[in-house]
Amino acid sequence: MTNKTVAQQVVDTLKELGVKHVFGVPSGGWVDYMEALRTTDGIEFVLATHEGGAAFMADVCGRITGVPGVCFGTFGPGATNLATGVGSAYLDRSPMIALTDEMPAAKRGRIVQMAIDHQALFAPITKKTTRLEAERVREIIFDAAHVATSGVPGPVHIGLPVGMSALPAAQESAKPIAPKIAEPAAQVLLDKMRELFVQADKPVIALGMRAITSGVQEQVIALAEKFQVPVVLNPMAKGMLAESHPNYAGVLFHALSDVVGQTHQQADLVVSIGYDEVEFNYEDWIPNAPLVSLDIAATDLDTSKYTLACDVLGNIKHSVEYLLASDCAVKNWDLDALAQRKAEMFARMSPNNDAFGPCAALDILRDKFPQHGIMTCDVGAHIHLIGQKWPTPKPGLQIMTNGWSAMGFAIPSAIAAKLCKPDTPVCSVVGDGGFLMTAGELAVAVREKLNIVYVLFTDNDLALIRIKQEKKHNPIYGTPIRERGTIGGDNIFGVPVLKAYDKQEYAQTLEKAFAMQGPVIVEAILNSREYDSLVLRKDKP
Incomplete structure (x- = not known):
């Protein structure tokens, strides 16, 4: 045995892998791990406002660095919340280690508050699910990282039995395992x-x-x-x-x-x-x-x-x-x-009048945002424009979710990008529907003092669904975000909100926002009808 606890062994092993951030919402069972994180240089715990946001952050850290992103959630609701972001890593092919509390052996399978089978929960949305053992901490974590990064990358879930964290850790000889590289084809x-x-x-x-x-x-x-x-x-x-x-x-x-x-x-x-x-x-x-x-x-x-x-x-x-x-x-x-x-296609996605719509908003943002900066975006009608019209100088400078396609991705993904690349400009484009899903994570950006410009496309409309309703000649129902107006207020969770109602005001507001310290929201009040003729087209006759 060593003088280390299991909790310290876990943290030291993650650090050895190159992990710099662990995202999550703590539990009583997580306290020993948090203390180990607090006292270990080079790796830190980042408190999220929701476990789903924590897992989105871990997903993007894994994409950007190639080192598995790490996130944590507690029993039951913590794990089910975490599962949304774990699914993102699974279908967007990001290396991740997802940690959750688990019941000690004597309570597994019994009726206990908050208890569900986490191994069964995560089996369909991970490459592997397992649980920690005090005698095999390094072996289990190194294996998880190997699985997460080999072949098609993805998440691995490790359950942390409550009560194990304070136990003495075993002396282990396990070493990191290099990702498996595919052999040449036959x-x-x-x-x-x-x-x-x-x-x-x-x-x-x-x-x-x-x-x-x-x-x-x-x-x-x-x-x-x-x-x-x-x-x-x-x-x-x-x-x-x-x-x-x-x-x-x-x-x-x-x-x-x-x-x-x-x-x-x-x-x-x-x-x-x-x-x-x-x-x-x-x-x-x-x-x-x-x-x-x-x-x-x-x-x-x-x-x-x-x-x-x-x-x-x-x-x-x-x-x-x-x-x-x-x-x-x-x-x-x-x-x-x-x-x-191609020229005709891009011309059709360019603003053709003085109206302030999403095409103009993206063109102006591209003009004001540094070419080497990272832009993340949410899911919605705007992602279809971004995918086609946003000039992307090299891979990794535009981050989206497409395999999983979860609304609410934009805000936490930008936080992760800025934490991983602190010297790189970061902005994020989000619709008002997706914004409302993970707006609480703005508190993380404030606490971490992250310079991120969030460009909020306010059109009070779940445009993709509204367009599909109209194609079926159905009345618009259940898709307006609100009857009219803006997201509300000039400050959300300590993040200033700068509003823009036309192209000139928007350009000036972006310049101001990029010069400010800390997170800023630029709310562009747009007309969503510009999407109607551009998105949801058939790729073949």
Whole structure:
């Protein structure tokens, strides 16, 4: 045995992994862990106002750093609250270690206040769920980090039995385990992939989120340029290819995706790279053409209707480099026509009058916000515009949730981004519906003295649902946030609220906000009708 308690061993092990923040809402069972965090340099506990917000913060920390984000929730309601953000890490593919209180062995399975089976709760939304043992603290945590970061990243849940934290920890020899790196794909698959690509007349490249994490940006750009092939992206692959690049064709699923479809529907072969169907199912967009997938996870495709010509399972970077070495002529695409379609698409998403709508609000924000800054956003109509029109200079500078798509993501995600990148400008775009879900986390930004500009799009409308109602010729019901007005007040939880009613006032207000210290809300009072003609378009006929 050592002189360390289990609680101290847990904290020291997390620190050894590179964890700098643990987010959560404390419980009586968490007190020993908090004391260990308080007395250990280089790692701190960040009190959230809701466990769901804490887990969103851990999700984004995991994305940005590559080190599992860590969050905590107590029994029952603490765990179920935490589960919303854990689900985000699961479907948005972020490495995470989610900690919860658990009943001691003698009380498991009995009728006890707040008690549910946390192992059963987290099993469907984690890669693995387990519980801590005093004799195996380092082994269990290092294994959790290994599982969380290997292959398709995701969360691992560890239950902390109450009463164990103060026990003496065992002497352990366990060491951190490096993430498992995929082996190269089988040679027969690589050769078949290359043959299909060489024979194709008009292949299209589709990028997914694992194209970012596999580090193939340089190779993908070289591939597109060498063979003059258009590239479409899933929303969470933004930044892989500049919007101004001649081979960039647009983002799937988001605003005016029917225009993007005019390109990919011409293809006679789809080459997907790091594509995760959790963002957008293939069947909803691919043309009637064979699919070649370069990934580490098996492709999910309805093969009764579509052809999976080659599932190239293995190291993505190796597969892309093998494809890049293909010997064939430039493909038969009209890139001038692509440029024209793209120019018309962006023109349709530009403000065309003096009205103050979301298109103008995003254009002005992009002009005022540093190019190297990180922008996070919430779920709603505005995310469809951001996905298509927000110029993103490189991966990681626009952070959204698409696989999980939880409203309320924007506020906590910006907090995590600023904590992880304190010297990088951070702003966040959120609709008034999502704002109300996690507004309490603004108190965290105040307490941590974080310079974040929250741009609140106030239109008093759950626009995506309202648009769907109107498409069915149903009356508008249950979607207005309020009858009229603003979010209320000029200060929320200590965060100043600066209101803007037109484009000029908004531009001036943004400049003022970016010069201020601490978190600031810029409330842009907009008309949501601009979304109606831009979002929820079909990606193919």
